[in-house]
Amino acid sequence: MLNLLVFLGSARDSAPPRPVRLGLRVARQFELQLIDKGHSVELIDPLSIDLPASFKPHFAYAKGAAPAALGLLAEKIEAADGYVMVSPEYNHSMSPALAHLLNHFGSSLFSYKPSAIVTYSAGQWGGARAAIGMRTFLSELGCLPVSAMIHIPKAQEVLAESGDFGADTDAQSWQAYFGRAIAQLEWWAAAARAQREDVGLPAAAQAFRRDPSQRNAP
Ligand SMILES: Cc1cc2nc3c(=O)[nH]c(=O)nc-3n(C[C@H](O)[C@H](O)[C@H](O)COP(=O)(O)O)c2cc1C
Structure with missing residues (x-):
């Protein structure tokens, strides 16, 4: 059993465009799939996290002084074996709500664990252009994205609000499509956990103490 977090990348409260927060059903679908496979899963919804109005990353606070919501999420991220990152495409880019949350x-x-990229849209492209930038973003965070990506065009037709497949959806084909990325995530998450437990993290992976220039080339 793996400990997995499904991040939902929409905090949108606007109509049009409808449907509002299409991403909720996408995140629920992956939550359901992973629970079904026996994993411990939590859906992280940016609307349920009370972020301060001004931006101050969790690591910038003195130990134990971060707002409770940030401290709690930091613990969950650290304890997780892997992540599913669900994002809409806004202006051909990843969700600003997801980037903002992760930037904290x-x-x-996140490091030494895998992630899976899941994008969606109400139109025909399924967020494929947002996904390209997500690879760079998630790689820099250290949770390396698995090679298979999932893109869901017209997600409102594929999934019902509950997260289940829509009545007219070819659920078997979609499940097979989702399954490739999920299998990669499970494999890497289990392998990375075993390696973390066996040998720990390399000394070179220690967090920098002063500022990022400590990682510059000489
Ligand atoms: C600000 C904004 C920008 C958008 N840009 C794109 C885009 O670049 N490509 C696309 O396919 N859909 C785009 N859309 C449409 C979204 O795919 C659609 O609104 C979707 O429901 C957004 O996900 P959400 O409802 O979970 O927030 C955009 C929507 C908004 C609100």
Whole structure:
């Protein structure tokens, strides 16, 4: 059993465009799939996290002084074996809500674990252009994205609000499509956990103490 977090990348409260927060059903679908496979799963919804109005990353607070919501999420991120990152495409880019939420946490919490990229849209492209930038973003965070990516065009037709497949959806084909990325995530998450437990993290992976220039080339 793996400990997995499904991050939902929409905090949108606007109509049009409808449907609002299409991403909720996408995140629920992956939550359901992973629970079904026996994993411990939590859906992280940016609307349920009370972020301060001004931006101050979790790692910038003195130990134990971060707002409770940030401290709690930091613990969950650190304890997780892997992540599913669900994002809409806004202006051909990843969700600003997801980027903002993730920017609150340093790579030391995510590193040496895998992630799976899941994008969606109400139109025909399924967020494929947002996904390209997500690879760079997630790689920098240290939770390396698995090679298979999932893109869901017209997600409102594929999934019902509950997260289950829509009545007219070819659920078997979609499940097979989702399954490739999920299998990769499970394999890497289990392998990375075993390696973390066996040999720990390399000394070179220690968090920098002063500022990022400590990682510059000489
Ligand atoms: C600000 C904004 C920008 C958007 N940009 C794109 C885009 O670049 N490509 C696309 O396919 N859909 C785009 N859309 C449409 C979204 O795919 C659609 O609104 C979807 O429901 C957004 O996900 P959400 O409802 O979970 O927030 C955009 C929507 C908004 C609100």
